[in-house]
Amino acid sequence: MKVLGILMEPFTLQSISTTKTGLVWLLRAGWMAGTLPILIASLPSSHLNSFRTLLLGFAKRGKIMPPSSHKFTVPQSFFLHFYMLGVVWTTMLLMGTWYFAYKVAPLSAESLSDSAAASHLTGGSHVFSLHKSRFPSADDRFNVWKSAFLLLLMEVHVLRRLNETFHVFNYSPSARMHIFGYLTGLYFYTAAPLSLCTFCALEVVTFAANQVAELNVEGQDMLSITDFDLWGYVKPITRLGWCQWAGAAIFAWGWLHQYCCHAILGSLREHRDQTAEYAIPHGDWFEIVSSPHYLAEMIIYAGLLVASGGADFTIWLLMVFVVANLAFAAAETHRWYLKKFEDYPLNRWAILPYVY
Numbered sequence: 001m002k003v004l005g006i007l008m009e010p011f012t013l014q015s016i017s018t019t020k021t022g023l024v025w026l027l028r029a030g031w032m033a034g035t036l037p038i039l040i041a042s043l044p045s046s047h048l049n050s051f052r053t054l055l056l057g058f059a060k061r062g063k064i065m066p067p068s069s070h071k072f073t074v075p076q077s078f079f080l081h082f083y084m085l086g087v088v089w090t091t092m093l094l095m096g097t098w099y100f101a102y103k104v105a106p107l108s109a110e111s112l113s114d115s116a117a118a119s120h121l122t123g124g125s126h127v128f129s130l131h132k133s134r135f136p137s138a139d140d141r142f143n144v145w146k147s148a149f150l151l152l153l154m155e156v157h158v159l160r161r162l163n164e165t166f167h168v169f170n171y172s173p174s175a176r177m178h179i180f181g182y183l184t185g186l187y188f189y190t191a192a193p194l195s196l197c198t199f200c201a202l203e204v205v206t207f208a209a210n211q212v213a214e215l216n217v218e219g220q221d222m223l224s225i226t227d228f229d230l231w232g233y234v235k236p237i238t239r240l241g242w243c244q245w246a247g248a249a250i251f252a253w254g255w256l257h258q259y260c261c262h263a264i265l266g267s268l269r270e271h272r273d274q275t276a277e278y279a280i281p282h283g284d285w286f287e288i289v290s291s292p293h294y295l296a297e298m299i300i301y302a303g304l305l306v307a308s309g310g311a312d313f314t315i316w317l318l319m320v321f322v323v324a325n326l327a328f329a330a331a332e333t334h335r336w337y338l339k340k341f342e343d344y345p346l347n348r349w350a351i352l353p354y355v356y
């Protein structure tokens with residue numbers, strides 16, 4: 001464990017700032033690299049037909065992927081891996097950021113003094129003194145708590161999705177997705193939670209490593225269950241601004257509708273062994289669009305964007321990727337429904353009512 005502390009020593013203010021710039025640009029480049037091909041393939045030009053077909057081959061999954069194109073594919077049930085990764089990674093980031101916020105970024109004058117009192121826990125740690133100077137302003141401390149809040153919302157989302165892959169969806173054994181789509185999914189659930197907390201992610205990692213190293217030196221005396229201050233951890237969240245609560249309300253709206261739409265999709269096959277059976281979904285937003293669960297996902301990410309305050313370009317790029325990716329898949333799903341069912345309701349839009 002000591003090794004961990006020594007490894008983090010060279011993380012000076014300067015190197016944190018340089019590494020953070022690199023991380024932010026890496027994430028932004030990733031979102032742009034994922035979005036640009038979709039935008040290009042969506043341009044209405046016949047010259048792009050072969051490029052569009054190629055990209056669709058990568059993006060298709062489940063019912064819209066023809067059985068003939070099963071080369072380089074994995075089962076669609078591997079969606080489970082995305083949410084296992086999403087839950088583990090988001091939980092780690094959330095716990096680290098929340099603890100860091102509690103210790104280093106108090107949101108009130110009263111907790112400022114708590115933080116000073118807590119400095120004995122970290123002794124003469126370079127990292128702690130580094131953090132005291134790193135987050136001196138109220139704005140910075142607010143942003144750390146905002147990151148914890150965004151991660152909390154993400155956690156609520158990935159936990160439900162994990163439960164649904166186990167208990168709601170009954171993936172057909174013939175439903176596949178391209179290996180490229182699979183790798184994109186793994187990237188997504190690594191990069192999306194990270195994009196929500198780039199403001200303090202490196203400081204959190206440095207702080208956590210330092211805490212682990214000091215725990216090793218000072219032993220269990222540092223930890224006492226009676227010291228656990230639950231209200232102290234929760235109270236600063238209640239001090240967040242209207243933007244965060246408006247974003248959380250939008251997030252909840254999308255979250256609840258996605259929950260309903262997934263329940264409808266999961267109930268379409270009357271018998272769990274009828275896994276190759278497809279039907280026209282009815283109820284909730286299915287009455288107006290063909291892929292309301294994709295629309296709800298867009299609303300969930302729009303909620304995260306609003307809760308972030310809208311000033312972080314990385315979160316904007318994440319949102320644009322989600323919209324482009326799901327609109328692309330929704331268009332193909334809509335075409336599939338119209339082709340598959342003669343009695344498919346013609347008043348349904350693909351994904352965005354009265355627009356698309």
Ligand SMILES: NC(=O)c1ccc[n+]([C@@H]2O[C@H](COP(=O)([O-])OP(=O)(O)OC[C@H]3O[C@@H](n4cnc5c(N)ncnc54)[C@H](OP(=O)(O)O)[C@@H]3O)[C@@H](O)[C@H]2O)c1
Pocket residue numbers: 061062063076079169170171172175188258265266268269275277278279280281293294297321322325326
């Ligand atoms: N954030 C992102 O960029 C992103 C990307 C991809 C997905 N997602 C989210 O992940 C969730 C699942 O996406 P997905 O693409 O896997 O959804 P999907 O293709 O609609 O499949 C979901 C489940 O419903 C079943 N199903 C779908 N339509 C059916 C029908 N007409 N009749 C009977 N069963 C039907 C599927 O069966 P089969 O297995 O037989 O197809 C599968 O088990 C969505 O809410 C989406 O928003 C998010």
